[in-house]
Amino acid sequence: MLAWTTSPGSPGGLLLREVDEPVPLPDELVVRVEAVAPNPGDLAALTGAPPGAIPGWDGSGVVLQAAADGQGLSVGERVVFLGLAARGWAQRRAVPRAMTAAAPADASWEQLATLPVPATSALRAVRRFGSLLGRRLLIVGATSAVGRFAVQLAARSGAVVVAVARDQSQHAELHRLGAHETHTDLNSVSPGVYGAIDMIGGRHLVQTYALLDRGGTVIALGHAAGADEHFPFGAFVADPATYDRAITSFFLGSEPELAKEMTYLAADRELQFGELDVKAWTELAAWIAAGAPRPSGRTVFTVDHEEPVS
Numbered sequence: 001m002l003a004w005t006t007s008p009g010s011p012g013g014l015l016l017r018e019v020d021e022p023v024p025l026p027d028e029l030v031v032r033v034e035a036v037a038p039n040p041g042d043l044a045a046l047t048g049a050p051p052g053a054i055p056g057w058d059g060s061g062v063v064l065q066a067a068a069d070g071q072g073l074s075v076g077e078r079v080v081f082l083g084l085a086a087r088g089w090a091q092r093r094a095v096p097r098a099m100t101a102a103a104p105a106d107a108s109w110e111q112l113a114t115l116p117v118p119a120t121s122a123l124r125a126v127r128r129f130g131s132l133l134g135r136r137l138l139i140v141g142a143t144s145a146v147g148r149f150a151v152q153l154a155a156r157s158g159a160v161v162v163a164v165a166r167d168q169s170q171h172a173e174l175h176r177l178g179a180h181e182t183h184t185d186l187n188s189v190s191p192g193v194y195g196a197i198d199m200i201g202g203r204h205l206v207q208t209y210a211l212l213d214r215g216g217t218v219i220a221l222g223h224a225a226g227a228d229e230h231f232p233f234g235a236f237v238a239d240p241a242t243y244d245r246a247i248t249s250f251f252l253g254s255e256p257e258l259a260k261e262m263t264y265l266a267a268d269r270e271l272q273f274g275e276l277d278v279k280a281w282t283e284l285a286a287w288i289a290a291g292a293p294r295p296s297g298r299t300v301f302t303v304d305h306e307e308p309v310s
Contacts, residue, residue: 021092038288038299042055053086059081078104083096091303098258119146122150146197203227215244
C-alpha cells in the first residue's frame with residue numbers, strides 16, 4: 001500500500017511510497033482510509049519524527065478487518081478514527097477500537113475527517129466547566145477548528161459565548177454559530193469571565209487568565225502563538241475578587257470513552273463544519289512545503305485507492 005512517510009530533504013519533509021500493510025494488535029481494527037484532515041499537532045510532530053515514520057492522527061474510512069478480540073465495529077462499517085500513535089496518512093491503517101466510532105452514511109468522508117481531534121477536544125473542554133447556563137465563556141482563537149466547534153457546543157449549553165478572532169470578516173459567522181460577543185483581540189474583552197478555552201497561548205493565555213472571575217478556569221488547548229507565557233509579578237496573588245482561579249489542560253489520548261463522544265459528534269446533524277478546502281492526498285507534501293495555508297476552514301485530503309469501495 002501507499003503511505004506518506006517522513007523524509008528529511010524531501011518537499012514538505014514527506015515521501016509517498018510503498019510500505020508494509022498494517023499488522024493490527026488484538027484490540028485494533030484495520031481501516032481503509034478515505035480522508036484525512038491534518039491538525040496543527042500532526043504538523044508540529046513532523047520535525048521530531050524519525051525518517052520513514054508514517055504521520056497522521058485521525059480521519060475517516062471503512063472497516064476492512066474487525067478487531068481480533070471480537071469487540072468493536074464490524075467489517076464494512078463507516079468510521080471516524082483517532083490514533084495518537086500516528087500512521088494515519090496511509091491507504092490503510094490499524095487503529096484501536098477504543099478510538100474508532102461509527103459514522104452515518106449521509107455524512108461525507110471530508111466532513112467526518114475533520115471531527116476526531118478538534119470536535120472531541122472542544123466537547124471535552126466545554127463539559128469540564130459543568131453548567132454554563134447564563135455564564136460568560138471566553139473562546140480565544142474562535143475560528144480555529146477547535147474554537148469553531150467550541151463556540152457551537154458552548155452556545156448550546158446556554159453559555160454567553162465571548163469569541164476572540166483576529167479576522168473581523170469571520171465575526172458574522174461566529175455570531176451565526178452562537179457567539180454573543182466577538183472581539184479582534186483580548187484588549188476589548190471586559191473582565192469577569194466564568195471560564196475560558198485558549199487555543200493560542202503565549203501572551204493570550206496571560207491576558208485570558210487575568211480576565212477570569214473568582215473561581216474561574218482557563219483550559220489551555222493550543223499554542224498557535226509559538227511563544228512563551230510570561231506572567232507579570234503578582235499575577236497569582238489572590239484577593240477577594242480573584243482567588244481560586246486556575247489554568248489547566250488535558251491530553252485527549254488519556255480521556256476515557258472517546259468512541260462514544262465521536263459517535264455522538266458524527267451523528268450530530270446540526271454541527272456546522274465550515275468551509276472545507278478539499279485536495280487530493282498526492283498534494284499533501286506540497287501543501288506542507290507551502291506552509292500549510294488555510295485560507296478559510298479546514299484543509300482535507302482525499303485518499304486514492306486502487307479499487308473503489310464496495
